[in-house]
Amino acid sequence: MTMKNTVLVKTITQVRKAVEAAKSSGKKIGFVPTMGALHSGHGSLIETAARQCDFVVVSIFVNPTQFGPTEDLAKYPRTLDADMELCRQTGADAVFAPEANEMYSREQLTWVDVEKLTTGLCGKSRPGHFRGVTTVCAKLFNIVCPHVAFFGQKDAQQAAIIKRMVIDLNFPLEIVICPTVREKSGLAMSSRNKYLSESQRADAGAINQSLQAACQAIISGQRQSTAIIALMREILDRTGVIETEYIHIVDSESLEDVDTITRPVLIAVAAKIGATRLIDNILLDAQALK
DSSP states (O other): OOOOOOEEEOSHHHHHHHHHHHHHTTOOEEEEEEOSOOOHHHHHHHHHHHHHOSEEEEEEOOOGGGSOTTSOTTTSOOOHHHHHHHHHHHTOSEEEOOOHHHHOSSOOOOOOOOOSTTTSTHHHHSTTHHHHHHHHHHHHHHHHOOSEEEEEGGGHHHHHHHHHHHHHTTOSOEEEEEOOOBOTTSOBOOGGGGGSOHHHHHHHHHHHHHHHHHHHHHHTTOOBHHHHHHHHHHHHHTTSSEEEEEEEEEETTTOOBOSBOOSOEEEEEEEEETTEEEEEEEEEOGGGGO
16 A cells, blocks of 8 residues: 555544545545554554545544543553554544544533443443443544444444444444454454563463354354353463453343353453453354354
8 A cells, every 4th residue: 555645633623624625525434533552453444444435534532531540541552653654554544633622622511321232341340431432432423424434343342332322323424343453472452462561462362262262162062151251261360360350252232141152142351461451352153153
């Protein structure tokens, strides 16, 4: 892909003008919302957007409303120069990088809250997190007005919630979920991987190993979630350094726990290595259950 002359804009007015100009030329607008600290996983989303759309906007905004009081807002990595370079290399036309007071110019009294899908998995240990995610995404969708928005499968619960919000609130856009991009060890790429030491990074590969083992067990005929979860927990415990927060096998649409696997499921894990919280998942489709 040819290196793009990516434009950096920091205000709502500027990004709206850029998008309006592109739309007036008949261009299809793609949008990739991020919190920055971009890596190859984000790059894959931008490249997919560039293939499917004519004008790609990437937002870089560390959204304060999705961080809890004990979470890592202050130390979340901010690497705008490097992020801009990756955006140029992967085909972004514009980067929207607002300050917090641009996105929240006054006290936020209006919130978007998707029920049911937000209560389990990460929602259980991060109350208010998804309210912040859905609200900022709703704001960004209204600001950018894209035709298509691109999200990663790694954040499967987030993806399901955003898809439901778009349907329920009649947003005129398509949501595309792209495959998880992984490191050589199988570890899902994440901005938080920067916090891991080399040995921790190697140990974290066990998360994907546990997911692959679960898939193989199901393909081999195991249908009881308790047995599969026990197998996964054993693999994670074996490292001696991974602290498992949860392992769930849930319906891929409702995100409700499944006891006996008879339909497509999402197998999801959250775990800590040191102070770093990691999530990963795998979707098992109907074909694997035959």
